[in-house]
């Protein structure tokens with residue numbers, strides 16, 4: 001391909017992606033759409049700069065405004081999460097976790113956390129699975145005992161296990177995160193046995209900021225790591241909140257240990273997103289959870305095996321649906337739904353490894369309501385979404401036919417809500433050439 005052709009082709013593909021996303025139902029639990037103001041921040045000149053070090057103590061020139069923006073981002077985060085100390089330099093949630101491991105543990109120490117099948121993230125994984133905790137930082141991993149029916153950590157068994165294992169670090173949180181974890185119940189035991197208590201809020205940090213989930217820093221967690229683009233609708237980036245006693249080791253764990261350039265445009269986007277959440281977060285996040293519960297019920301009423309019906313399906317933005325016994329594996333259904341313009345992802349369920357299933361063709365699906373809520377959808381629209389999903393999974397309708405109707409349905413939901421200004425559409429392709 002000639003260079004000019006490749007250039008045009010690349011930019012053309014971006015435009016195609018934008019056109020497609022305007023017509024889809026974005027239901028992947030780890031994604032969101034940013035406001036026009038966040039997108040504006042993301043294309044500013046900060047993306048070309050370096051600012052190693054702490055604001056005011058940089059080892060690069062040209063940081064006059066960059067410093068002020070980073071200080072603002074930290075101040076807004078401290079306010080939103082009532083945190084004693086904030087570091088906004090991790091370039092992602094994965095980097096935030098590695099920085100936290102580096103600050104609090106040495107290679108060879110043991111961390112207790114959820115297994116990947118029970119909802120743990122790959123960054124908490126064992127070395128033999130290539131997980132960052134084991135393969136990069138050399139941690140030994142012990143799993144929390146897990147109650148598969150309640151989809152939560154088994155408190156009594158976990159307390160016993162902590163006393164036996166005496167881990168150096170106990171990390172709550174995960175990627176399939178339906179109900180608040182027992183931080184209050186287990187933090188003291190963990191600390192008594194010499195562990196630091198951390199909480200990976202990558203998925204739920206927005207809910208926490210909006211007061212709609214749990215409050216790990218008040219319940220005993222000393223450090224909270226997160227991504228800033230899941231329920232918190234900011235740019236793809238990471239962040240760490242902690243007690244002031246841990247500020248120095250956490251800062252050093254981030255720089256110089258894990259970042260050099262820390263994506264200053266994303267820090268700017270994060271400051272904007274945090275300001276939006278201080279203003280609109282409570283209302284937005286409350287609607288996210290209401291929508292998740294409503295979508296869970298609507299899918300369940302139509303015959304889908306949504307997990308945890310007796311607990312109201314979820315207390316977060318996420319739902320888990322078991323599909324393999326009646327309708328097929330999560331991988332196959334994910335692809336069919338994608339053809340119907342319904343974008344969600346396959347999910348490994350806690351009992352799948354015992355049944356010989358793995359992540360390519362797991363037993364179910366995961367859905368999140370944070371992005372469709374951002375587009376202005378409420379409980380009524382959850383009924384319609386459930387109907388589209390049912391027509392593909394249960395009725396076996398031709399996905400292409402459903403796709404056309406999804407696109408039609410989406411026409412009325414093109415703006416980002418819960419933000420100060422919304423002059424451009426959510427998935428508008430903005431050309432500045």
Ligand SMILES: *Cc1c(COP(=O)(O)O)cnc(C)c1O
Nearest residue numbers: 092093094121174175200202227
């Ligand atoms: C998404 C996720 C991460 C990693 O986030 P990135 O920002 O994609 O690096 C870490 N932990 C958990 C629990 C997650 O779900």
